[in-house]
Amino acid sequence: MTLYFLDFVLLSIGLYALVVKRHIVKKILGVAIMEYSVNLFLVLLGFKKSGIPPILTKDMDFETFIRTAVDPLPQALVLTSIVIGLGTLALMVAMAIRLYERYGTFDMDEINRLRG
Amino acid sequence: METIIILHILLVFMIIGSIITIEIKNMLSAVIAIGSVGFILSIMFLFLGAPDIAITQVIVEILSLIILIRSTINVDNVSIEKKEEHVLSNRTTLIFVGVILVFAWFAFRSLPPFGEPLMRISNYYLNNGLRDVGATNFVTSVILDYRAYDTFGEAMVLFVSISGAFAILRRWKREQHKDFLRIDREH
Numbered sequence: 001m002t003l004y005f006l007d008f009v010l011l012s013i014g015l016y017a018l019v020v021k022r023h024i025v026k027k028i029l030g031v032a033i034m035e036y037s038v039n040l041f042l043v044l045l046g047f048k049k050s051g052i053p054p055i056l057t058k059d060m061d062f063e064t065f066i067r068t069a070v071d072p073l074p075q076a077l078v079l080t081s082i083v084i085g086l087g088t089l090a091l092m093v094a095m096a097i098r099l100y101e102r103y104g105t106f107d108m109d110e111i112n113r114l115r116g
Numbered sequence: 117m118e119t120i121i122i123l124h125i126l127l128v129f130m131i132i133g134s135i136i137t138i139e140i141k142n143m144l145s146a147v148i149a150i151g152s153v154g155f156i157l158s159i160m161f162l163f164l165g166a167p168d169i170a171i172t173q174v175i176v177e178i179l180s181l182i183i184l185i186r187s188t189i190n191v192d193n194v195s196i197e198k199k200e201e202h203v204l205s206n207r208t209t210l211i212f213v214g215v216i217l218v219f220a221w222f223a224f225r226s227l228p229p230f231g232e233p234l235m236r237i238s239n240y241y242l243n244n245g246l247r248d249v250g251a252t253n254f255v256t257s258v259i260l261d262y263r264a265y266d267t268f269g270e271a272m273v274l275f276v277s278i279s280g281a282f283a284i285l286r287r288w289k290r291e292q293h294k295d296f297l298r299i300d301r302e303h
């Protein structure tokens with residue numbers, strides 16, 4: 001419960017950076033913090049108390065393994081989500097570099113003013 | 117019980133690192149701080165019983181640091197700190213974020229308690245994965261057999277985003293495009 005709440009505090013820090021900051025790279029860092037928070041939340045939902053990773057070895061009893069293994073489904077989907085986050089971050093940084101070459105600044109308000 | 121205390125300590129460190137990231141003035145220091153946050157997240161995945169995601173998180177974090185340092189290494193890397201009153205000023209945004217946090221505290225009570233997941237579908241995967249797929253790592257069996265179309269879509273999304281970044285950053289063909297624009301302006 002408190003872990004969920006602290007995770008949501010992390011997401012709200014990313015949202016604050018995305019709304020308030022004027023530097024484009026800081027906005028991108030806010031999006032990255034939100035991605036970390038959501039991935040961590042989905043993995044926390046599948047955690048069991050005194051759980052083991054869902055990997056079966058030779059000396060394990062199968063029934064005990066089923067009772068104590070953590071949830072493998074959120075882990076698989078979060079693995080997909082992490083890789084997609086890398087792709088979107090590369091696209092955002094490419095757009096930021098192109099904007100800097102065009103306008104000579106990273107400030108959002110300055111870019112809006114230069115566009116007229 | 118010790119695992120939960122360790123997770124709390126690591127999450128508090130992640131929050132401190134995120135606050136340093138968004139409030140520091142030098143941009144290179146901000147990028148390094150968010151790198152520390154990502155590596156702490158990888159350690160948390162290890163404690164949560166997810167070694168596959170921990171390995172993936174380390175690799176993706178190193179690549180993200182390379183990309184972000186490329187964006188901030190050759191430019192004026194000092195953050196903009198002008199004291200102007202916007203419509204969405206800092207104080208108003210903080211008030212709204214606090215309201216969202218209060219409502220989230222009530223919303224988290226309706227979730228199942230921490231440490232007791234539902235596992236309706238995952239029980240089927242755990243019971244029959246060894247017979248259907250034959251992999252002893254059940255995350256692998258979910259990714260590559262039960263949900264293989266998701267992995268295919270992930271590869272497609274990654275290819276499209278990287279090709280989009282390449283199309284934005286390329287230099288050849290852009291010169292011809294500039295000439296066309298100049299001719300249009302002359303007429």
